[in-house]
Amino acid sequence: MKKIFIVVPEALLIRNILRSGVLDSLKKKGRQVVVFILCDAIPDYIRAEFADANVELVAVPDAAVPMGPVHRRFILFTHFLNLNDTTRVYFNYSRHYINRARWARAMYLAFLNICGRLPGLKPLVRWVEQVFFTEKNKTIAGYFEAYRPDLVFSTSITAKLDNVFLKEARRRGVPTISMTKSWDNATKMYFRCVPDHFIVQDEIIRSELARLQQFPPERIYVVGFPQFDWYRRPGVIKPREEHLRGKGLDPDRAVIFFGSQGIWFKQDYQVAEQIYQWIKRDELAKPCQLIVRPHFSNVKNTPLQKLKGLEHVSYDDSYHISDVFVDNWDPTAAENTDFANTLRHSDVVVNILSTIALDAACFDRPTINALYGGVYQNGRDVTHKMAEVVHYQWVFATGATLVARSAEELREAINQCLLDPQSKQAERKLLIDRLCYKVDGKSAERIVEVIETVLGQKT
Template sequence: MHKVTPLHATAVSNGVKTLLINVFDYAVLKNVFMPRFSAVFAAARETRCIVLIPASKREEFSELLTPLGFEVIARPQKYASFWETAALFAARNSIPTHTTRQLQEEGIDGSGRLPLIKYVCARILWIFGHSYVYRALLKKFLLLFFDAHLYDEILIQHKPDLVVATSTYAVDDIRLLKASRTRRIPTIGMTKSWDNLTSKDALLVPPDHLLVHNDVVAAEASFFHRYPRDRITVVGVPQFDWYADPSFMLSREEFFSRMGLDPRKKLITYTAMGVWLVKHERDIIRTLYRLVRENRLSQQSQLLVRFHPAYPDEKRILQTEFPGLVVDQPGVPEGEERDAWKADWRFSTDDVRQLASTLQHSDVVLNCGSTIILDTACFDTPMIGIAFDGDARERSYWASAARLFERDHCKKVLETGGVRIVHTEEELVKALDSYLDDPSLDSVGRGKIVAQQAGSLGKASEHLARAILLTAETETT
């Protein structure tokens, strides 16, 4: 596996190199084009970097990227065809993991088991997917359905020396990677999150080089997708760079004042995942609300619930049902699209600051298995994983919060001992009291999570830029 080399090793010496970077959406833009990333590219004066962006966002993205020295062009806009959508369905459901099995039972939107015909197809794909030979042949067949010709004009006109896909499972990225491979243009693919390779990304078009957040994801790429380890580079988590700067966060006084919190009380924060994943999330919140209101804990506490922005009605519902509950809901949906999982959600730098300040100043953070586990570990804040359904009594494993920590990407984290999993209200009270009385408990385990999942905080975006530039140099020499 490749190691990221010092900055001087990325200097370009064989003339101007043209790089083409495809940006899937606003979240990718904010997470990739961090200050250190842009600074490295600004220093690489013999590199021309073109960023492909959605046509509808050209003006806005240009205002952000052009001043940093990046060229911006709109990519061809075409919604996924029926056959492309079907191919993605087949690819995802052939990934032989427990996470995929869960998604087949709960539905991609939490609506329950897939419709019968889709469910039967998904189960067959999953069963046969345990054979890598079968999956390799399936991927070759499915790739035929993706329209790579959309990018012919761009690739002919700009003649990139290297193409970078900021995801490897979005339709536009698959099309671009396929088109690039057809023209024998070197490619880099990036994983977006810790669960991609075990739930949604079958690496339909394996890029020439793969950039991942950590060694765990690198091992998944090798084990599940047979991707060569010597073509994987670990760069860290770029969006975590903010967490290494103490001046970036609000002070405790500022944060508590902004949120209307009582500085005399301990702060318990529940980071919600949404009812599509956690069916009984309101019942879990009801349990926490009751424990705090009835003073069942060892110290005077208050409850903050942080919601995913894709649930705009939850804040009103919760504040009506639970008087005095403090609810934070960051992000803004862009455009007229209001479908929870199709809207382009905007997280400003202040939203990131709000999240960082929340995790830093909370005394305990609770959730049911979201990526917030990794963010929280960066601040050494005690964490509790809730593996029961609060006041509800759910009999189905597939609908219970108990299943979530059994997903493949959560298992390595649990092995560190940095998260306490609770299965009953009694265990929840005991864990809360332990952490409220002694926040240093399990600190070693939280440190292991950071080392395992995030690496060296503060330098990931720089490592990402170096890795791209070094690949451009070595592939074109």
Template sequence: MFISVPHGTSAGNMLRSGGLLDHLLEADRSMTVVLLSPMSRDAAFVREFTRERVQFVDQPAHVPQGLEARLFSIIQASYLSRGQTESVRIRLAEARANGSIRALGLKAALGRLVVEPFTHRGSRYAISDWMVSHPDMERLFDQHRPRLVVAANPGLVFSEVPLLRTARRRGVFSMAIDPSWDNFTNKLVPVRQVDRLVVWNDIMKAQAMALHGYRAEAVRVAGAPQFDPHFRPHARTPRAEFFRRIGADPARKLIALTTTPRSLYSHHDHVLRALVPAIHGGLLDGAQILVRLHPRDDVNAYREFMNVPDVIIEKPFRDTVPVADGLAIDVMPEHQRHLGDTLCHADAVVNVASTITIEACIFDTPVVNISFDGPGETPFVRSAVRYYSFTHYVNITSTGAVKVATSPAEMVAMVARYLANPALDSAGRRQVVIDQCQFTDGRSAERAIQCVLDELGATGSRAAA
């Protein structure tokens, strides 16, 4: 059996959230599990998951070249030209403005002939999978002869493409168990069709079917495994202890600013220049700020705030080897617990259209979304404003769960309102949890693992037959 772990986030979500590896080894005591991961070069990762009958194989970066690249551009063009979601239309305009996508028309026309007919009859990638092979991966399949392939994502992580393509070429059953809530509506790359797709909720299932040709019976809804600890009250650190850990005062209000990758929003310094004066004599007087950096954010960008009173800056992750996209962060269980503690004990959360909004809603913690940029003019295709038209995030704003601030002053005023009345918009936050998490029992990892065990049993039965 092959399990792909392309980065630290998938390691946290797939391997650590419910003990997938041990469940598999227990279910079939004759089976060898091969972990394909760039973190096979990380001694700490290898030590953590070393077991009898577990092998580690590096997973190098993959960039389509030659024929594969040409075929991919046709597949991509045929998908983008349909403009099926508002997110795709906005991101396509952004890509055109950046000059990263050109000559869409001719390739899209060709794609309508040789790609789209396969979308609901197997895969958009059918011709590409037939014409392109990956010799190194073919040899790995020859060596281990897996009967099941488990990937993190249905083809949006390029380093997993050789694995998924080779599985398709050889008729090996494939699964994807860690897609995110925006994967089916927000990407400029169409997802691949795996044999079994495990998703968070019915919204994602409907998107996979409507936009990417999945059959209903191929998609199973399990919840979001990484959110499981958030639904376990015993997992929470007491407020006083948490505040000691971060160096804050438990008697005062805490505002958590959770950042995004700088490539997506580079104006958090502007945000802080509005929040800091507000906590020092302004509308938010007496509050304190915890700045939680995204794994892809740069701590050096916040140097001017490092020694500012009542401002705490943290990036709570483990360093690891660089993976295919350059990220060198691993997500450990203690990091997820720390995030849960942060969202539980914060009095308000501020971010730019982040997944953390959903997690804050689990704790009924108010959220203010940033919908403004730096001091200068920013075109729509590069502005934070665009994120609030994205298909997946409209499912948040439409519930009334969050306040969307269009200026620094409005942001400060909205945070102040929430600090004064934390019950404001609570009904909307409950609806977000119902819609996006779907399960609130803290057992989503168990369901996802059971999906894998079911397919392992089914592939064993097929092999015996």
């Protein structure tokens, strides 16, 4: 029986991979699976949900995969060698750098600009990574000795845990597959360690990964977003009345959904508050109500809590927060189902620069990017500057969303969506085709097909 290692460095990937159907499909193929999760101990509910005769769950504490200070500094100076609009935005306006001195940000960008243009530097960085930072780890090596895997599936190429497994697998000649966890990974970061094969979400990412990461395109497989498989599962979508009444809302009123981005856009609560005032004063084209979804990164202390309990507002803080995991959020099956229904039954979706625009397109929901009021630098609103990142330019290129750069533009855009929900329907279809590959409920199956193909090549 072939044995597969699946490396899961964050709880979000439990949803994307384990709950999406990848694990079930592997079991149907008769594969033995060992899942390594970055945590001190496997929670009982996770063990009850996944562990069985074909699946073993292993906790890997963060302390078991240490990284030295020299290695950390090396990564700091080489992680962003793909100098482009995304990295420029990151070093000028992200929460990590926005308050740093302007000269310091300019010097670092100048350094990256010079380094990024040096021929041969990127291959040299990977050579240094492999030769001088081997990350030989007795704990991880012990797992390889004990289980003798036939393949390692890394679910996040940028994660420390995944890189340790990939390096050990390479030393032992074990085939490896890795995924880009998020759709901005390939353009934002230079991968210090690469697998034998890559899985990505769409053809654009495939092209960019081959170009920027200097990786053979014939070993990159496109599968779509496995977490979107939930949106096509039979029995997931409930009737509108049932879902909205369950949230204390009126099925006869139009629904505006606002998805916050938490610590990345700390002031975006102002946008939700403005929408609520329009609803309260009946200043929109139709009687409306608001579903507010805070971000898991600050769900416990977000200013959006002020909207909780107000008339015509449903405050959705149903996140399954778990301090067991590094990202503190483990989206359960019930939470995934609830989120799918909220999107399906929303009449307008408002966010700043979230993946929610892709989620909404899966249900053909009119979507607005509010490019104001989310992040400030020295008192100046720079939210619109964040929209220059490469991966969101792909969204704007499809024309699938309306863009609002002020409160007045947002109100006009909401009214347009309420009065003409079919507007931009063709553009939303284009967004799905370009950025989601296929939303057919079979992305997880395609991941398993890649795994089986690579296993077959080994044989």
